[in-house]
Amino acid sequence: MSEFDAIIVGAGPAGSSAAIKLASSGLTTLLVEKADPPGSKNVSGGIMWGNELGGVLPDWEKDAPLERYVISKGTGLLTSDSLISVDFRSRKFESRKTGYSVLRAKFDQYLANKAKSKGATLVTGVTVDGLALKDGKVAGVIQEGDEITADTVILAEGVNPRVAISSGLRPEIGDKDVAIGVKQVVKLSEATINERFNIRGNSGFAGEYVLGFLKNGVKAGGFLYTNKETISVGAVINVGTLRADNETHSFEIMDQFVNHPFISPYLEGGKMEEYSAHLVCEGGIGSVPKIYGDGYLIAGDAAGFSYSNGLIIQGINYAITSGIAAADTVIEAKSKSNFSSGMLRGYEDRLQGKYVLKDLKKFRGIEEVTWSNLAHKALPDIAEETLFNLFYEEGIPKRHLMEIVLSATKKSGVKKTDMILEAYRTMRRM
Amino acid sequence: MEIEEKLSVLNYKTDKGFEHITVTPDICEVCPDYFCTFACPAKCYTVMEGKLNFKYEDCVECGTCLFACSHGSVKWNNVKGGHGVKYKYG
Ligand SMILES: Cc1cc2nc3c(=O)[nH]c(=O)nc-3n(C[C@H](O)[C@H](O)[C@H](O)COP(=O)(O)OP(=O)(O)OC[C@H]3O[C@@H](n4cnc5c(N)ncnc54)[C@H](O)[C@@H]3O)c2cc1C
Ligand code: SF4
Numbered sequence: 001m002s003e004f005d006a007i008i009v010g011a012g013p014a015g016s017s018a019a020i021k022l023a024s025s026g027l028t029t030l031l032v033e034k035a036d037p038p039g040s041k042n043v044s045g046g047i048m049w050g051n052e053l054g055g056v057l058p059d060w061e062k063d064a065p066l067e068r069y070v071i072s073k074g075t076g077l078l079t080s081d082s083l084i085s086v087d088f089r090s091r092k093f094e095s096r097k098t099g100y101s102v103l104r105a106k107f108d109q110y111l112a113n114k115a116k117s118k119g120a121t122l123v124t125g126v127t128v129d130g131l132a133l134k135d136g137k138v139a140g141v142i143q144e145g146d147e148i149t150a151d152t153v154i155l156a157e158g159v160n161p162r163v164a165i166s167s168g169l170r171p172e173i174g175d176k177d178v179a180i181g182v183k184q185v186v187k188l189s190e191a192t193i194n195e196r197f198n199i200r201g202n203s204g205f206a207g208e209y210v211l212g213f214l215k216n217g218v219k220a221g222g223f224l225y226t227n228k229e230t231i232s233v234g235a236v237i238n239v240g241t242l243r244a245d246n247e248t249h250s251f252e253i254m255d256q257f258v259n260h261p262f263i264s265p266y267l268e269g270g271k272m273e274e275y276s277a278h279l280v281c282e283g284g285i286g287s288v289p290k291i292y293g294d295g296y297l298i299a300g301d302a303a304g305f306s307y308s309n310g311l312i313i314q315g316i317n318y319a320i321t322s323g324i325a326a327a328d329t330v331i332e333a334k335s336k337s338n339f340s341s342g343m344l345r346g347y348e349d350r351l352q353g354k355y356v357l358k359d360l361k362k363f364r365g366i367e368e369v370t371w372s373n374l375a376h377k378a379l380p381d382i383a384e385e386t387l388f389n390l391f392y393e394e395g396i397p398k399r400h401l402m403e404i405v406l407s408a409t410k411k412s413g414v415k416k417t418d419m420i421l422e423a424y425r426t427m428r429r430m
Numbered sequence: 431m432e433i434e435e436k437l438s439v440l441n442y443k444t445d446k447g448f449e450h451i452t453v454t455p456d457i458c459e460v461c462p463d464y465f466c467t468f469a470c471p472a473k474c475y476t477v478m479e480g481k482l483n484f485k486y487e488d489c490v491e492c493g494t495c496l497f498a499c500s501h502g503s504v505k506w507n508n509v510k511g512g513h514g515v516k517y518k519y520g
């Protein structure tokens with residue numbers, strides 16, 4: 001007999017969602033979190049997209065600590081001198097909310113406490129060191145030399161899953177699997193935020209930017225999200241290009257973004273209340289390991305479930321969905337008293353039926369687009385040159401738009417054939 | 431704002447008895463790139479007088495150095511017992 005039906009490693013959105021579902025279904029559930037309080041080591045931009053939480057907490061929109069709902073979605077290209085952006089605002093987002101800004105320290109604590117109130121045992125400030133094995137099957141976890149047993153272990157450790165890696169359940173992470181995320185939370189009054197972003201009430205802005213001004217081929221994206229009385233601003237940095245450059249410090253990219261002439265006015269006079277850094281899972285389907293086996297399942301970032309195409313970062317919703325699917329699988333396994341790999345395989349089937357694996361497969365190779373030269377260098381330069389020439393009046397005869405684009409392309413130094421090839425690849429993968 | 435000043439705003443519960451990350455001085459001594467000093471977002475890795483200096487106390491546990499170092503010098507563990515960085519916002 002195992003001590004618990006399920007042990008979950010990590011109380012992030014994946015682990016806590018799984019715990020809520022399992023405990024609500026009457027299974028004995030142990031949720032172990034290394035941070036105390038839960039959430040105090042976690043970082044997102046962060047917008048939680050979609051209505052995934054509804055799957056376990058029907059009233060989440062009423063009682064979760066949400067900052068603002070997204071009414072305005074910005075996407076921009078930044079060069080040293082210019083910002084080229086689209087700001088999509090729609091009243092349609094008022095009645096059909098697409099995403100909310102959240103601050104993870106509060107948000108994760110809310111989720112973990114929900115799991116506890118549904119009957120899960122929550123232990124915090126406790127780090128799981130490894131997995132207990134019995135006859136080659138996962139039979140529980142090890143903490144400070146003690147073994148705690150369970151029929152199934154759900155590994156929801158996040159992007160750097162030491163337990164899964166050290167147990168050989170997934171490979172080490174590398175440059176291609178992750179990006180370096182850096183973030184600052186800047187305090188401003190609610191009224192100032194409303195005024196600067198042209199928003200009212202609890203509506204908010206979510207913007208992502210290509211940082212086309214970075215030197216020496218370094219690639220990074222920036223984000224700017226409004227909370228009630230703070231702004232979340234940060235950068236997601238590609239590791240391969242940072243390594244190839246070997247001159248730029250990751251933390252300097254943050255400064256370059258917040259000091260950009262068209263970003264800094266949003267933050268002016270604000271108090272920098274927190275600096276943070278965390279890896280972002282970015283590898284696409286290529287980073288997804290085998291997600292189930294005898295006695296275990298892997299969920300959330302630990303399984304490589306995350307999607308980013310340069311216009312949006314999604315991971316929280318994938319974490320919640322995979323956590324719930326993992327829990328559903330364990331519930332079924334329990335009803336059949338079978339915790340073998342063959343039984344737990346149902347987890348993958350469940351995710352195949354959902355957007356989690358479908359998206360990752362459909363957008364195979366999206367990470368190449370996100371970090372392409374086209375998106376990070378050519379596009380910002382060409383767009384800037386084109387728009388500048390289009391709007392700059394110097395009293396000479398006007399040129400056709402196409403002519404301007406072509407000469408801007410030429411000036412950017414990108415070969416036309418390369419451009420067409422990359423544009424084609426981009427279109428195919430988007 | 432300098433990175434040192436940014437880090438000074440953070441709360442840590444430092445584990446005096448356990449350094450969750452350690453480097454192997456012999457390997458760092460002959461390092462060709464010092465990429466850890468560029469990659470670490472908390473400036474825990476610095477080079478002083480040609481020698482690598484590592485400070486685990488400022489670490490925000492992001493995991494970057496674990497794979498940023500491609501020379502096998504970094505031993506990386508989770509912090510224990512609720513130690514380490516404590517974000518207020520996250
Ligand atoms: C800068 C940045 C911006 C982002 N922006 C967005 C965004 O806007 N929208 C979005 O949807 N996603 C965003 N993401 C991605 C999102 O944060 C992740 O996809 C999400 O947090 C994954 O959830 P998870 O539950 O799988 O892992 P995590 O949230 O990382 O949770 C894992 C938990 O496990 C705990 N843990 C780990 N190991 C152990 C152990 N051995 N013992 C005990 N506990 C352990 C950790 O402390 C942590 O609480 C962003 C990420 C970053 C870094
Ligand atoms: S930790 Fe790795 S990258 Fe850094 S100096 Fe040592 S060997 Fe070089």
Ligand code: SF4
Binds near residue numbers: 492493
């Ligand atoms: S884990 Fe991150 S913050 Fe800590 S030393 Fe390594 S790179 Fe720096």
